[in-house]
Amino acid sequence: xxxxxxxxxxxxxxxxxxxxxxxxxxxxxxxxxxxxxxxxxxxxxxxxxxxxxxxxxxxxxxxxxxxxxxxxxxxxxxxxxxxxxxxxxxxxxxxxxxxxxxxxxxxxxxxxxxxxxxxxxxxxxxxxxxxxxxxxxxxxx
Numbered sequence: 001x002x003x004x005x006x007x008x009x010x011x012x013x014x015x016x017x018x019x020x021x022x023x024x025x026x027x028x029x030x031x032x033x034x035x036x037x038x039x040x041x042x043x044x045x046x047x048x049x050x051x052x053x054x055x056x057x058x059x060x061x062x063x064x065x066x067x068x069x070x071x072x073x074x075x076x077x078x079x080x081x082x083x084x085x086x087x088x089x090x091x092x093x094x095x096x097x098x099x100x101x102x103x104x105x106x107x108x109x110x111x112x113x114x115x116x117x118x119x120x121x122x123x124x125x126x127x128x129x130x131x132x133x134x135x136x137x138x139x140x141x
Contacts, residue, residue: 001025002134005065007037007082008100009074013123016099017069020127026134029065034077038085041092054057067096067134067141069121072103072111079103083114096137098124117141 004026008014011032018028031037041063068086071078079101086092096120101113112118117140119133 001027002066002138003064004028004134005041005068006033006073007031007034007068007074007079009033010071013071016132020130021134023101024127024131026131033075034079034082036137038077039087041068041095041131042089044107063091063095067098067137069098069100069130069134072101072107073101080107080110080114083111087114094141098133098137100130100132100133108117 001024004021006014006017006028008017008030009032014030014032018030021028026103029040031040040104070082074082079099083097086095086097097115098121099108099118100121100123101108102123103111108120112120117137119137121130121133
């Protein structure tokens with residue numbers, strides 16, 4: 001299955017999502033704060049590929065997650081600001097995204113203008129809706 005990043009500031013929601021996604025076969029990394037998530041994504045951008053390192057000393061882009069589930073209501077840095085950071089870097093610009101949020105329609109519309117290929121899972125949600133959204137964004141990536 002997929003390596004899923006989850007940027008959710010509500011610990012209970014994050015643990016519930018992670019438990020459900022782990023049950024569905026995904027490997028989940030919870031990011032409780034936007035700075036933690038951005039730091040992990042940007043630190044993981046350049047790593048040696050073991051196969052290539054054996055053949056040559058070239059670097060390749062590797063992100064720690066294959067898809068990021070993003071709440072738009074976050075502390076200190078809004079979900080829209082996180083999106084702007086992700087869109088400003090070539091390695092994270094194409095990272096598949098899912099907005100899992102209780103944001104207003106206008107907030108979601110603003111986010112979709114920045115990342116039009118992102119999936120949307122409104123809160124409250126069902127496990128199957130979230131799992132389907134992951135499959136959908138990964139297929140279109």
